[in-house]
Amino acid sequence: MKMIVGLGNIGQKYAQTRHNIGFMVVDKILAEKKVSLKQTKQAAMIAQTTINAEKVLLVEPTTYMNDSGIAVKALMDYYNIDLADVLIIHDDMDRPMGQLRLRQKGSAGGHNGLKSIIAHTGSSEFKRLKFGIDHPQHNQEAVVNYVLGKFSKEQQASLEDGIILAMQMIEYWLTTADFQKTMNKFN
Template sequence: MIRKEQDTASGIGYLIVGLGNPGTQYTYTRHNAGFLCMDYIAVECGAELKKLKFKSLVADTVIDGTRVLLMKPQTYMNASGEAVREAASFYKIPPERIVVLCDDINLEVGRMRVRAKGSDGGQRGLRNIVLQMNADTMPRIRMGVGAKPEGWDLADWVLSSFSKPEGDAVASCFPFAWDGLRRLLAGDIDGAMQICNSKR
């Protein structure tokens, strides 16, 4: 069962955090794969990311009986952890119940990887979350945006826009991310990995 619910007896159980940069000029850039995926998930939940709280656009909703806070930090990518730390502190959410959706330049466009914990893989938003939370145990759903071509500056690459085929390939990850997220919330990390890591 998936439903939007603002007033529920149980507290927020998880933070679901999509990473990206605010501003229309960044909407379809590689670094905004997490924002784009979060928009998809919000639609699936029947939620609207309109309320500004914890330096983020947020939506309080329920996924399969678990109350969650969907978040799109508005701090810009490299300071994403500030928003996450504020929300985690307010709701007393441990790192293990913070799910991060983000881009990954180490994966081909359209490929995915779910991990229960580990390094930031060079993703600076995730790096800042690890720093601010003083932990690397946040589950993460990573979506491939392609490796930096030779001669490109990394910042220029992640802030470059997807081509139409690339955008379609990244969007094809979103239903898998949604399925993987539901499995994560049910405590089935292995199932989430199986669904997402095998996507071609």
């Protein structure tokens, strides 16, 4: 079983914000597959589906971004999922709006959700789908307000195109069962 985790913050206050792009991609997959999330004891909302004959666990942690690792680790343990079968979808301020990048491993790069996952799993060697959201001014207050803000009208087309591309990347990975090949095709 593969586990696809969209990172974000729970609650209506954060819906459709830049930091919730992971949730938005998972929500699009849920809509395509006509499945719904359900609450678990592992601090997450989950749905199980099949994509190209591969069992997939779709996940949205309910811990808020900074504690995402709690849910990721608990679900890995509960479903006996290896870290090699986990894909984390998250926002990336170091990429232009709508630009996507697949990575097999790496540092947290200042992303608190990734820091939490690394801390709870004890490893930085997990697959990521980075979704570019642009970068605001370089002071911390501007960054916080920016990631917790909604996408601008100018960003909407790139957002929608990026979500479609993210779904294509995920489907290709699940079809080929080869992340390196998927990276070579899309990066």
